[in-house]
Amino acid sequence: MGTPKEEYNALEEKLKRTVFLDNLSPQVTAAVLKSALGQFVNVIEVQFIPNYLGPSNIPRCALVELETVKQARSIVEEMTNYPFMMSGMPRPVRARITHKDMFDRPKKSGLDVRCRWADPKDPYFEVATKEKDLIKKHEVEAYLLLKLELEEEEKLLKHQYEVLQANYKKFEMIDSVVVDKTLTCLASRYGMRMKDD
Template sequence: MDAKESYASFLEKVKRTIYIDNMSPAVSDSVVKAAFNQFGNVLSVHFIPNYLEPKNVPRAALVEMENPKQAEEIIAEMEIYPFMISGMPRPVRARPAKLEMFDDRPKNPERRIQCRWINSKDPNFEVAQKIKKLVKTHAAEASFLLTEQLKEEEKLAAQHNETLKANFRKFELIDGVHEDGTTKQLAHYYNMHISDS
């Protein structure tokens, strides 16, 4: 396959891929596949590295579907209805994927890139220094927020687990009352009719 055909094939892949973000750091590859397989056939899931945070916990992914129509339908559906993954208290957002999001993208045969060093006397050098300081500040803030967010999600997951256990115990209690005949005795006492279903 020559460079042009390879690039054309890559462009087709981009059309059938959606970009999802606002995910919980606890979400895994299999969880994303299970969530999106209900819309169509998921071909691959690629988590995007988060270079702005020191822990590199992915919060976004590229989900490649079988065809562009499935990808469009998912994006349209998620614009209307909030979509939760793993019961996390945050709706995942979906958008069409863009070329720049793929770290394995082939070189565009029609594009030429030139790089140059910035001299310390260049006016852009000062701008680059400010950006460098801003990135360090952002990394520290993002690290703190991530730590707090993970604590909050662990707390919510524990609460969710406790609620499920409590509800399960209630259903077991109700089943026990029904099986030991207490329900029939109470119905007879209060002159009520009980359906066997």
């Protein structure tokens, strides 16, 4: 590794060509992402951002490193203008270019971070307790919002499936009309000419 400044500059360059994908189905894998995006751009690396707090079926996030900055911009533009769904889920994927404020930066030389247990008599103990309670409250709120979002997506999936089944039945009916010569009979009855293939 180089100096902290070189590491930081390398990170900034990498982030310019990395895309943050949000709202991915839990079934999406790195291979699925590479295959889906590989149709448009050259994918170098896919990293999923783990969620340790919520249930396993919540939407996932991923960082996708591409070959160039131009490719990163083009894929974000495509995903912004057109709904991009993966693994057949009714969950449009959101995309944006990453920036340095989204991540921890490389450690600067001379920086020393220490952790310790807080004593109840410590003046900061009450502040830490309030922050802990607030974090728990936010966690519950986020979980309930995600649960609601998943329920809505399940309804949308059911609706899409019903529409697909209805369309399939229509095409089957049209196909059966053409196959059993009913169309020819109807055309002759109404004085219409059938166009030969």
